[in-house]
Amino acid sequence: MKYNTIAIVMAMEEEALPLIEHYALKKIQFHNPVTVYGNNDLSLILSLNGKSIEYKIDNIGSQAAAINTHIVIEKYDPDLIINCGTAGAFKSKNTKIGDVFIADKCVCYHDRRISLPGGYEEYGYGNYRVINSDIIAEKFDLKQGIISTGDAFDAGIEDLNIMKKNNVDVKEMEAAAIAWVCQLNNVDFTALKVITDFVDEPHKTGDDFLTNLNLASKKLKDKTIELVDYLKK
Numbered sequence: 001m002k003y004n005t006i007a008i009v010m011a012m013e014e015e016a017l018p019l020i021e022h023y024a025l026k027k028i029q030f031h032n033p034v035t036v037y038g039n040n041d042l043s044l045i046l047s048l049n050g051k052s053i054e055y056k057i058d059n060i061g062s063q064a065a066a067i068n069t070h071i072v073i074e075k076y077d078p079d080l081i082i083n084c085g086t087a088g089a090f091k092s093k094n095t096k097i098g099d100v101f102i103a104d105k106c107v108c109y110h111d112r113r114i115s116l117p118g119g120y121e122e123y124g125y126g127n128y129r130v131i132n133s134d135i136i137a138e139k140f141d142l143k144q145g146i147i148s149t150g151d152a153f154d155a156g157i158e159d160l161n162i163m164k165k166n167n168v169d170v171k172e173m174e175a176a177a178i179a180w181v182c183q184l185n186n187v188d189f190t191a192l193k194v195i196t197d198f199v200d201e202p203h204k205t206g207d208d209f210l211t212n213l214n215l216a217s218k219k220l221k222d223k224t225i226e227l228v229d230y231l232k233k
């Protein structure tokens with residue numbers, strides 16, 4: 001399947017700059033707090049969650065990701081959204097730092113615990129649709145995995161239990177929110193996540209994240225370009 005208009009939705013500017021440069025994207029609009037970049041005919045959009053004015057850092061997490069995706073769909077009508085970013089993974093699953101995963105099967109949440117009867121528990125997990133990634137993974141040497149989203153960078157015991165139950169491979173902070181807005185609007189969705197740290201290691205994941213961010217961003221850029229060039233009409 002090839003797409004006319006692809007939008008890349010990202011949280012961190014540092015991770016997006018190599019892509020903006022590669023495609024020579026221009027800043028086209030600011031929809032508070034979202035900053036949108038595009039190519040000449042707006043067939044390729046890259047949209048950032050924007051900055052927190054108070055803390056002077058990138059907006060990360062599910063609330064900014066949902067607003068970003070809503071704006072991108074309303075204003076630019078993409079037929080595919082790709083969420084790119086960094087993520088944690090599990091050493092016990094034989095994952096390596098720098099591995100790049102593409103979303104497989106579904107995207108879910110691990111911190112929306114709603115233990116009520118009548119569908120609320122399943123509603124909390126989300127389980128949103130992603131496009132089939134079998135051919136893409138093989139072609140571009142990507143790992144396939146179930147991606148799970150939460151608004152905490154660390155992983156508490158209950159989060160870990162839910163991730164185990166849902167057979168999660170990749171832990172990050174945006175994909176499920178984006179996939180939800182895509183599903184609401186019938187827009188195809190996939191995600192590419194490069195691994196910067198391990199969730200099941202005893203030391204601080206934040207330190208590993210910062211150490212590996214630069215190298216991981218370069219790898220993410222290369223794989224995103226391969227994917228976009230392959231999927232775009």
Ligand code: ADE
Nearest residue numbers: 086087088153171172173
């Ligand atoms: N992004 C990079 N590493 C992460 C982690 N361990 N959890 C959530 N988001 C991340």
